[in-house]
Amino acid sequence: MKMVKKFKKFAVVAVMSLCAFGFATSQAIAGPPDHAGGPSRGQVKANETEDVKWVPPGLQKKEKSSKGIPPGLQKKGGLPPGLQGRDNLPPGIQKRFGDVLEREDEEKEVISHVVVKGDEFIVIPNEDEVIVKYEAFLLDEEGTKVEITPEWSLEEEKEGVYLDEEGTLEITNSAEEGTFKLVATYSREEDRETKEYKGTLEVELYHQEISYIEIDGKKFVGIDEDEEGRVNLEYVARVMDQNDKAIEGEVVSWEVKSEDIEDLFALSTAKESRVVVIFSQEEGEFTVTAKVGEEEITLQVVVYNPVATDLEVSGAKEIVLPSEDEKTTEEYEARLLDQYGEKIETEDITWFLTDKDGKEIETSYLEIEEGKLTVTDEVSLDYVFIWAAFNDEIYTTFKVDFSQEQEEEEEE
Structure with a gap:
């Protein structure tokens, strides 16, 4: 891959994996090392989550030993004081713990029952x-x-x-x-x-009573001061009752203020619980206040020039290897985020793959292009690292495990 040659002077990135179909993030202005565009020993800092199975030597943490705890008790809160660390429990005590666990299992026994589902709070x-x-x-x-x-x-x-x-x-x-x-x-x-x-x-x-008000709308607004024209933002108020249900027909009073954005004004109507805030491409802050009777809420809004600070990758964390002479594809998405965690629209994302040793993978049977990962039956790896890069400055990785398709057991 051509762009890998540019990575020689860059340092290291962070590896994170989040949720079952989730995200991996990193925050660094750096790139892969000289040897292959990927992580080397001691150069990747993995977050301490159960999802990250591979951690470079030196960063691995040893699991605490459960020596001396009989099977089935390790997840029950351990042993009583004075018995921790003993290789064998006295027979009488071991039986007593076994009886306790057996009673707990009996208490958790599920009995068939009817479940009724529907609205539990109804407005007269x-x-x-x-x-x-x-x-x-x-x-x-x-x-x-x-x-x-x-x-x-x-x-x-x-x-x-x-x-x-x-x-x-x-x-x-x-x-x-x-x-x-x-x-x-x-x-x-x-x-x-x-x-x-x-x-x-x-x-x-x-009967409904006003309990609180909610405002839907952007709290962080990225702008481009080089662009002409105005920014239009809509904010909607929801008046809620004591059981978290919306109250219809309430008249909302709006107030929009700013101390540093001069060219700002708002449009609203008495019949609608919404307001449109209009201003020029200018950094600053303003507040939006919605009021109904004695209840009110104020939303603080920040207007800023976005700066790219982070990348997130989402997609399948595990792929079943295809059958012979077949291939499978998975789509991955890279989200570029600014200093407030808001998404920045961009097409300048570069993708590549590395193995567990940080060596870049350049083959026809395992490749990624514009976020689309193609896997064939020739893959023999247990897992692969997907890399996403923005302008050779911000990088993130996402680990994908490979598994064999389970063959159906033949009926005897």
Whole structure:
């Protein structure tokens, strides 16, 4: 790869792996070492997460020994004081711990039961009615969800509350505040007898009261002072009640202020809970305040020139190697981030691969181009490192494991 020759004078990067289909990040203005464009011993600092399986010699941390703890107790909080580190427990004590673990397993035994799902908080309407649909399913001993058709009922009748045989609830404006229970009953034949399962859900009826306000909109705004024209930003207020439900129809008062952005103004209407803030390409800060009655919220907004500081790569962390004479491809995304963690749009990302020794991989059976990784059946590696680079200044790596396709066991 041609661009690797440029890496000779650069230093090292950091390796991070995050979440199951997640991210790998690094923060460094540096590049791979002389020998191959990849990490060498002692030159990659891996974050201390369980996802990073490979760490260069010298950076590996030894796991604490669980010597002296019988199997099954290591994850139970260890041994009582005075017994830690002993190779063998006395028979009586070992039996006592075994009995405790056995009782814990019995307590965790799952019994088949009906689960009712649906809205637990319903606003009493001022007029007309509110319709809410509920569903129920059976959760068996193995935790498997079983579809059922239950019989629906109310534990106690309540004024203005009606429930039909399909689990549809109707609330009229004559209903009063308070709680009631929905009941779903399911019966089936088991061992020549009818067994009945019941599930309940408590529902609260209430009138809404303003509890707090939320503002949706950008807190960090990257600009380009060399560009002409104005920036237009929209902010939306949501008025929330005591049960975290939005209150419709509330009139929001807006106030936008700035001490250092002179060319700034806002547009809003009394009927809409939104405001549009307009300003020129100028760095600074401003505040957006939304107020309803005695409740209000203020959002601090920073306007700045973005500077590239970090890279994140996301994509599949494990790939099953293809069958003979076949190949597979996976798409990876590199996100360039600025000093506030906001994404910078760019097409200047360079991709390449290295093995565990930091040697660049340049083959036809394993290659990456513009984020698309191609893997053929000729790959014999256990894993590979994907590298993404921005302007030969910011680098990040992402480890991808390879696994063999499990062959189906032949029926005897």
